Amino acid sequence: MLLIDGREVAKQTKAELARECARFKDKYRRAPQLAVVQVGEDPASQIYLKNKEKSAAEVGMQSLRFHLDKENSQEELDSLITRLNTDAEINGILVQLPMPKQFSVEAVLNAMNPFKDSDGFHPENLGLLLSGRPRVKPCTPFGVMKMLEHYKISVSGKTAVVVGRSNIVGKPMAQLLMAADATVINCHSKTKDLKEFTRQGDIVVVAAGRPEFFDSSYFKSDAFVFDVGMHHVNGKATGDVNFKSCEDKVAGLSPVPGGVGQMTVAMLLKNTLDLALYQENHRLL
Numbered sequence: 001m002l003l004i005d006g007r008e009v010a011k012q013t014k015a016e017l018a019r020e021c022a023r024f025k026d027k028y029r030r031a032p033q034l035a036v037v038q039v040g041e042d043p044a045s046q047i048y049l050k051n052k053e054k055s056a057a058e059v060g061m062q063s064l065r066f067h068l069d070k071e072n073s074q075e076e077l078d079s080l081i082t083r084l085n086t087d088a089e090i091n092g093i094l095v096q097l098p099m100p101k102q103f104s105v106e107a108v109l110n111a112m113n114p115f116k117d118s119d120g121f122h123p124e125n126l127g128l129l130l131s132g133r134p135r136v137k138p139c140t141p142f143g144v145m146k147m148l149e150h151y152k153i154s155v156s157g158k159t160a161v162v163v164g165r166s167n168i169v170g171k172p173m174a175q176l177l178m179a180a181d182a183t184v185i186n187c188h189s190k191t192k193d194l195k196e197f198t199r200q201g202d203i204v205v206v207a208a209g210r211p212e213f214f215d216s217s218y219f220k221s222d223a224f225v226f227d228v229g230m231h232h233v234n235g236k237a238t239g240d241v242n243f244k245s246c247e248d249k250v251a252g253l254s255p256v257p258g259g260v261g262q263m264t265v266a267m268l269l270k271n272t273l274d275l276a277l278y279q280e281n282h283r284l285l
């Protein structure tokens with residue numbers, strides 16, 4: 001079985017980004033800058049943010065953290081985003097999710113300049129993706145596409161099954177696979193006989209948010225399986241796939257940890273650099 005190693009692909013992607021960031025610095029006399037907005041104190045988010053900031057530093061990108069607490073208002077968050085939108089030094093903005101429930105994700109995304117949307121979640125960017133003219137691709141699905149490319153797993157003409165239809169993972173994943181000429185089946189919680197569909201997949205991306213839900217009976221033996229799920233069970237990181245059950249029963253599998261999550265961070269940095277270049281080339285600010 002091929003172990004689809006997110007750490008290795010992310011390492012290579014970041015090395016390439018470091019070279020591109022160095023060229024950016026030479027040309028524009030400054031590093032690309034990512035604004036990281038944290039709202040509240042979600043403990044998992046703290047870890048993800050530290051990872052993102054560490055990775056940004058590794059490739060020579062500057063990250064600046066802005067922190068609001070749960071006593072702040074939506075208006076204060078919106079006005080921070082507006083300020084970052086017009087700050088010529090800031091190239092990309094990331095608002096770490098989840099936020100405390102009194103804050104609206106939709107309002108934040110609507111307030112954000114779509115040309116600074118490092119995550120690729122802005123409705124305009126999702127619309128461009130849907131119309132086949134992507135500007136910024138959502139990081140996690142973009143990371144899966146990069147892994148497919150790295151391991152030369154052909155997509156064109158293959159049957160790809162995506163489990164999950166969220167705006168940030170499932171839907172853009174299905175879209176990117178379709179754009180790469182796969183025949184795509186998109187499953188969700190109302191899908192009847194889920195297994196009947198997943199077992200058709202040459203490529204299966206699972207993003208259901210169900211810890212170790214998928215055992216080997218969900219996949220055919222020549223499937224390449226990408227596990228997007230991210231959970232902590234009894235203090236241990238795990239995915240949507242029961243790794244032990246599937247190990248050596250499929251053609252390829254991405255582990256958790258060390259799989260798709262590594263790529264999400266790398267693609268966030270790639271998006272930020274691409275936005276920085278776009279802004280410089282189009283003098284958008």
Ligand code: NAP
Pocket residue numbers: 140163164165166167168169170187188189190191194207208209210228229230231260261262264
């Ligand atoms: P989400 O918004 O909760 O969406 C989950 C999707 O899975 C929904 O579309 C849901 O269907 C579907 N689903 C739930 N249970 C199902 C079942 N039993 N059978 C079939 N479909 C089912 O979650 P998300 O934000 O997309 O994230 C999914 C997972 O990926 C989570 O574990 C999250 O932590 C992880 N994640 C990881 C990364 C990374 O970098 N590795 C990034 C983002 C998210 P309905 O639409 O019908 O409700």
